Amino acid sequence: MNGGKYLMMIQNPVLKGFNPDPSILRVGDDYYIAVSTFEWFPGVVIHHSKDLKNWHQVSRPLKTTELLDMRGNPDSGGVWAPQLSYADGKFWLIYSDVKVVKGPWKDVTNYLTTCETIDGDWSKPIEMNQSGFDPSLFHDDDGRKWFVNMVWDNRVGHHNFAGIALQEYDPQQERLIGEPQIIFKGTNVKLVEAPHLYKINGYYYLFTAEGGTLFNHQETVARSRNLEGPYEVHPDNPLITSFHHPEIRLQRAGHGSLVDTQNGEWYFAHLTSRPLPDETQSILDDRGYSPLGRETAIQKIEWNNDWPYVVGGNYPKDEVEMPDLPEVTWPADYPIVDDFDESTLNHQWNTVRIPFDEKMGSLTERPGHLRLIGGGSFHNHFSHSFVARRWQALNFEAETKVAVNPISFQQQAGLVAYYNTSNWTSIHVTWDPELGRVIDVLHCDRGELARPLREMVPVPNEVEYVYFRVNVDQAEYYYSYSLDGEKWNVIDTTFDSRQLSDEYVSQKEGGFFTGAFIGVNCIDTSGRKLVADFDYFRYEEQN
Template identity: 60%
Template sequence: MDIQNPILTGFNPDPSICRVGDDYYIAVSTFEWFPGVGIYHSKDLKHWQLAARPVNRLSQLNMAGNPNSGGVWAPQLSYADGQFWLIYSDVKVTNGQWKDCHNYLITGEDTDSDWSDPVYLNGSGFDPSLFHDDDGRKYLVNMVWDPRVGHHAFYGIVLQEYDHRLGKLTGEPVIIFKGTKYRLTEAPHLYKKNGYYYLLTAEGGTTYHHVSTIARSASLTGPYEVSPDNPLITTWNDPDNPLQKAGHGSFVETPAGEWFFVHLTGRPLPKTEAESLLDNRGYCPLGRETAIQRVKWQNDWPKIAGGNNPSLTIKGPDLPEVPLSNPRKRKVTFEEGRLPLDFQTLRIPLGADILSLTDEPGKLRLYGKESLTSTFTQAYVARRWEAFRFRAETRLQFNPVSFQQAAGLVNYYNTNNWTACQVTWHETLGRVIDLYTCDNFVFAQPLGEEKIPVPEDVADVYLRVTVDVHSYWYSYSFDGEQWHDLPAVLPSYKLSDDYVADGGFFTGAFVGMQCQDTSGRSTPADFDYFLYDETVFAEQAE
């Protein structure tokens, strides 16, 4: 069985993998998107399906006001004592001298069960991880942030014992590792094998300089000896590798004793002729994804089987292949009264006063709230881009009476970078379709005065976006049959980590349904369905 990378496409970074019997689970970061944390399930390490979003209550996570790319960083999933343990950060400040964060622990009997309310652990730094030692004792490790002027921001990796009976950390924290020459030491995970404790970390920053490194010690508290073959994985020395940004990851062992390493990666868009002149490696609108590599052990050191650069295709484990339902074409209707797991909202759950699946049965109703630039209450429901080529489509009913009211289809990176094709209102034309763009917080309306009037006898407006690698464009229809493209072609690269003006952002492009009403009247929009289709280009070729 061969495995093609990445195994989790689209924005799925910072993977933490664990095995329970014959089942494998990966937890990934979600940042400002709610519910927090995605947990994927597999039987064979090749086929994965989104199984749970465990951080799904305000009592577990309230990100109202969190900055772009704040929120849930680097969750860590483990299984011990008959239950799952999930550690996660809620980062409140992302830029500047400080990184204000809160680290929590929740537990659950099953991934899709109701997970516990959180135990607060510490706030000394992000990327916390829980290690279960052979004697039953548990230890938290995380990086320590140093805000002092003139000091390196990454102070080291700290270890402290956790007492689950008391529900708190005990004893004194101990710095066990100061990192390597790559610096920016984060994402610590501890493992134990053949009498050694292994400390896996990510270093170099989570962009094109990213690496993973490994160190070991005969004692839990160190000193830790770094591997002579570090880095464990990187693509900094391999600019033509299709899997860039390789780093931050975790290990898993199969029942047969095979070892694998899952890690984040980014796939840049193929460079255009103009971009080939730029001094960068490109743009990744799909965000940071998850890939997998085979691991071999030599002289009690783990190594990536194909060398320290990731491989696009690897030999899978000695396990039967178990395909899961993961269609590349999916039409979601709303008769079931609940949203699929792949749909998320920004920062908070949307209550019945904002999102309803019952007020207009069979439809998703969004009551207009704040604008797409708000970090508090947006009525926006979206899913990740998972491919370089796809089409998304919806049908809505919306009757605005003010230019402050708008609803439609939105492609979004963060509050400063998005585009929106919306039904809104114009003083002389009445209902119209208009296009709005936000480019590093510079706003434009590409249609100018050529807005599209909606005929008075039309109740439903169909909106579509077509993404074709480097560019995307919006279309509309009044009958679902005859489609018309808007005269604006938009660049995909502007919805990427690598484009945002002030840097330091970690998500990916989303597409979804939105309604805003900055008049405060909460005017509703009703959406009949949402179609996400990666097969449309293949069908056209046939």
């Protein structure tokens, strides 16, 4: 109770599963958060709320290849750190398409698209620059617009993160004008990125992320009376970090953005992750692994001497006091069971690098089914038939039912747990020269392929549908199959959920930023275009 008033609380994270790099925005009584999607298509997810507590998906703006062409993109390339703003009666979306992730270069093109409504068709993209990632657009109160991004320095002997650059954008000419200038080089934490500019009470505030995106991550704040600087760093920097609190549930806190409510309250949306429980901890600073990827949380902000502070200390809280607004709940974003009865994919579904189209499959060729047409392998960066959704809980069960008749060992279709092209597992129907149609299992760990099933399971000719199921229990998961939908047979191999996490994959090479997905696929490297019909997909979270 607070003065006789019951405090309603925001439960963190507010966007569960792979939803990183939040850009939060208020337009009137409506709140929006745009998050990164990396190589997953459609690009950018925008969520909507009325109260900062309850959110639902409202838009996937980059849904055409004109707006986002990611064929050939590397793992963890694609859309990094989009930024959403509103001015002049329309929404402005700044986003990157990163084409090179590893090595001395970060080949990236930054774009701008606009739309009068959040869920409409977004405009043809305007190319802004290519000098670095994490761009954003600041609308000053004099009407001028300023583009900011980190600058990548590929020179030998130089720190790759060269600072935050500012350059004016002319909306009439639809291009950047003048010369860019570095306005902030960060602190000794290094790796300064993700700039967001705000003007509040006569100060320009520059919010940036520093320290990388693992357990050293933090949010740095600096301010200046002048847009071009110089910027002084917050006297109690960082604004937020989990680094000094290995014991807390929400780790990797940093990279975020600021919003005020209609009533003058302030909140900060930031990325975070929920590592698996203590018994699964790793050598990585004893912080663990996060197969759900980087998620979005919200913290309340208070002001002291014109500096922002996270209420209760500069670390993320599991529960945060709601703003003084009526609570508005929404219907569930995703159905527990998708029967594939609609003519378009439900917005829980994602594809990798390319859109779902007639080359990949159909929802109308066989009514009540998702038909996938055999494409490239999981290692293919250009063409495939794979539809997946985020893991959003550490305990869940997923199930599907597929009709497929492969005639070659180069063909398969089934259920897949996936992180990237080098880290995944699959249970599927394929073909064996001696046994005919069979059930098999594959495991790819850092690019090394294995077949853990000692003997493939023959599928009788009279069986049309094969059922597949996966059970995820924290750090472990296992597959089952059924030939009639009633009697289930457990595959005698347990897989490690940690192998589908940033922390695990980055141990070997570094620089991976997504999360675990579960979905269905159809592979045909023979070129015969195998057809697989999926009757339903069930995803059910468990306590």
